[in-house]
Amino acid sequence: MTTAAFPNLFRPLQLRAVRLKNRIMSTGHDTILPTDGLVNDALIAYHEARARGGVGLIVSQVAGVHETARYTSHMLMATDDRCIEGYRKLADACHSHGSIVFSQLFHPGREIMEGADGLLTPAYAPSVSPNERFRVMPRQLDLRMIDEIVAGYANAARRMHQAGLDGVEFVASHGYLPAQFFNPRVNRRTDNYGGPLENRLRFAVEALMAMRSATSEDFVIGMRISGSERDEQGLTSDEALESCRQLEPYLDYVSVTAGTSASLGGAVHIVPPMAYRSAYLASDGSRFRRALNIPVFLAGRINQPHEAEAVLAQGAADVCGMTRALICDPEMPVKASEGRSDDIRACIACNQACIGHFHRGVPISCIQHPETGRELKFGTLTLAARPKKIMVVGGGPAGMKAAATAAVRGHQVTLYEASTQLGGQAQLAQLLPRRAEFGGIITNLSRELELAQVRVVKGVRVDYALVNAEKPDAVIVATGARPYLPEIPCDGSVQIVEAWQVLKKQVKTGSRVVVADWRCDWIGPGVAEMLVNDGCSVELAVNGTHPGELLPLYVRDNIASELHKSGIRVTPYARLFGSDDGAVYMQHSVSAQPIIFENIDTLVLCLGHEPEDELSAMLDSMAEVHMIGDCLAPRTAEEAVYEGLKIGVAL
Template sequence: MSTPSPAFAHLFEPLQIRGKRLKNRIMSSGHDTSMPTDNQVNERLIAYHRARAEGGAGLIVLQVAGVHDSARYTSHVLMATDDACIDGYRRLAQACHAHGTLVLSQLFHPGREIMESSDGLLAVAYSASAVPNERFRVMPRALDQAMIDEIVAGYAAAARRLHQAGLDGVEVVASHGYLPAQFLNPRVNRRDDGYNGDLEQRLRFVREVIAAIRASTDAQFIVGLRISADERDPEGLTEDESLAAVQALQAGLDYVHIVAGTSASLGGAVHIVPPMAIEPAYLAREAATFKARLDIPLFVTGRINQPQEAELILARGQADVCGMTRALICDPQMPNKTEAGHAEDVRACIACNQACIGHFHKGLPISCIQHPETGRELVFGALQPSLKPRRVMVAGGGPAGMKAAAVAAQRGHRVTLYEAGAQLGGQVLLAQLLPRRSEFGGASTNLQREMERAGVRVVRNTRVDLALVQRECPDVVIVATGAQPYWPPFERGGELQVVDAWQVLRGEVQPGRSVVVVDWRCDWIGPGIAEQLTRAGHQVRLAVNGTHCGENLPLYVRDQLAGELHKLGIAITPYARLYGCDDNTVYLQHTASGEPMLLEDVDTLVLCQGHQPLDSLGAELQGQVEFHRIGDCLAPRTAEEAIYEGLKVAWQL
């Protein structure tokens, strides 16, 4: 075994929990993957977790396992309500144990937090009391004693099955406003029986669950509890309430795992998977408070992106284990790289939320925009060296071109990447300039490091054309020349200043006092431009060609952004199609009614109308050489598609 870098001595210090040994303090915390089929563990899910175990994670906590039929909060949730689940869990545990990684599973009942059903019908939801959920607009039915007993027995039976499958323990999910938290919360629990009143009465349900789990397993089986340190909602659990609860429960637990937020409201749900606008490692203070008041290990999860952040939390004594889930989604090898002294090679998560939780909310298997191999381990799990190395020319140094170049070189091809400008990164260079989006620049930094390690030759300030291709005689050309802003045809009269988002971000124009931003994409560009100009002192109105601002964004990114725009007082007009402009008026058309909408006293119109391909090179190369288009020059989309296509084409060479 290698000696860990002194810079990460705390991160790689083992930890004993109920006789089990965590080899390090890095945890992949429970997160839904949308990978299961028929509510059971499958080969795709096993391959996903095996990759993180191979990468060196000390602890993997599996996604929620439903303990009762009424716990089906999505159509693809894992269920531990039948012995048929045991074999899949056993194979998953064995795959991770082979690499020295401990495996727990979350035990789960959402209560009133029901997102969807498997057949489109609204489910009957249950809670401590008939208090509605704001986010999903669910009015639950209050649990009666018989059903409470049935659910408690379900926790016990699920734990027995997981124990029989060879897992090391379970984590009871009392976080994010789910059923145990609904009993704990005096503003949700309005019962008039022995389950409500003082703290001890509100703890009764959780105590019964923990006792039932203990009775159905053995003395070596780990039982932990996840809870929100603060639900970040006016009606949610406060820090004092959560702390008092875990202090009272700790005698029956092996650890407490804190997070933040609640599923019950849009503002609280942002903290389930906090986006890049939220400060990294932002729960360190709460973790320190909880750890100082507990006698058992304290785990913390919340935007801990990099090993340096985790090491600092551990060194300060603020927690015993750090959940680094998205860091491991982005780079499964993060623990191994760090332990070997190569932390600079870690592909850092940028918390864009696009392909991880963003995919989940669409009911799709999770992945990562920077590492599209994630979730596709059965296809891209083991890099295959090329049997016939080729000379590869890549035209374009944006995300698509860089990923294609790195993977092609890793496979043994001789790769040269040409970039027309002085800097690599493509549109990432612009994305990072928007408010609270600076971390997006990490996507370029990470890809450049991958190319460097793979031995890609990079030539800057050189635009690829047919003449260059004919001089260099590559075997294959990968065209990744990107896109440019799209200016749609619209009626223009008068002298109103009209510019596009790229010109604003590059500082090429000086907008006037009163600005209208027209947003066709309904992503983060239009709102970002609106926020940036507002903070610079302009009066800004945002017109979006959608039902709401950020319609195409991952939900937590959208909601956090909507909150910021509201605080800034930016007026938003939905259902707005750009029609035209004159000296000081922007003319819009309502996309549903077709009626005109006018925005007057305008000095500058900023176009955020999407992009169009830059594909002149592809036309030149037709019939001249083997070539492949990837990314925006094929069709303007996002960084996720660009990087995936870079991986895919390089894999096929």
């Protein structure tokens, strides 16, 4: 084992009686894996995969400390002793691989997302200060309930201690209840819990002291806080830092992040998309680390080992949160420690299957590593009972994943790609503004092909004759899709092109452009922004309620921010009809009234895709033919890679 390239990253850290073997942390994050509010086998398998992969510290997702803490209907709860058994199994599983385990202890205050059975849940906060994002008007906590919640923190900490966890994390980040007490614009109380900073910190002091009394001197107690909530009404950097200074005697570490759940703009920083540079919170970490005498943990798009090493080397943190990096590649730490950095599957911060799944209420996964969240089903690949000769047609994400998976299982696999480059539509996706990292999926899957020793043939279009000559045992058709181009009434006065032509720079659009966006994903807004950057005047017409309607929330909101800053006018509910006499005609999809864009040079079509499935029809007489990805039905890279995994496992 070699750690020479990362001397800081693989240096142990002592916290009370606990020794972290390295400085890599999986921060607390929701997974939607638990059932009935309890740790289950799926959650244990999820965390154990990361422990097996070498992570130093696992901080398990939030556990509610009081019945009023249920900010979603699918969260873990630590409000009675039934939780202890599951946490004990989790701790034992992770400890067996040398990883340390903490649990977040949590109360959201006014940050209530949804309740059980679709009913609105009463929210409680220091004061009647409304939440902008979820439109929640909370009830002010009375003294009795404050005492109950403080006791809830203590009892939850005791249960984690009894379960054999190594510590707990007091969640004061992202505008949750402790931060609501800290914030003088949210906490407008006039009793001993409001007013001067000492009073506003009283709730946290009482909770932290109660947690210590309920556990032991060896038990680690830390706090997570947003170094700045990045919102006009949020906790400022100065306020957050002074709160940490005052609470330092009660803490073993501070874990710094950014943003707040209370506003759309602040919430983007909870899981920042690829539009944000790697390790963009390093300056926040440095400021806190200089001011405090306890270790500072830092998260915020620290994506690869060399980035984490740089953060540690410059003194910006003592431990690096690398959660999405570990979601994408659970073996990242051991690969880095063994000098196999080129084998690491780097996260591209698309947010689609990690936080995107959370916001849809479905279990966590990763578009590049669909085994994530499905460890019980796909955690271990077994060799095929009878190796087959397999022909994979199409070198996009679906075909690449299918080929790599099948080859790992012992099959003889050849991948054919008609063009000279692998990657399919990901080659185009990376051309859009702030989406260059999407090309990482090509790099990562290409490396999987290399490691699996898949034979790759480029520049060859497969037809029936080639398949017949090769005589494979099975054919996997992953030929992708092409732009959907419906018949549009027009007189030729407006140039009509499709998004792929714009991305490939195959057309000149003229100065006034309308982008017709049926899909409501990232393509339409990205093309619109690209054209504005080229000097065009652009209108974006979306056949939905808003741009990016299908995207993960934080990606959508970042796109909305950029569209607004670019001055791109957005027209929602716009169904394309046709064009003539220099105008583009649309119909309001609800009122059926006309929408007219006049004096237009070019109409750019972002109307979705249709399957490239001609080959599958030719092969209909063959014994074993499988269709995956967009040639089966045009969707996203997530479905393509998942279907590649599934067929690779099934053959």
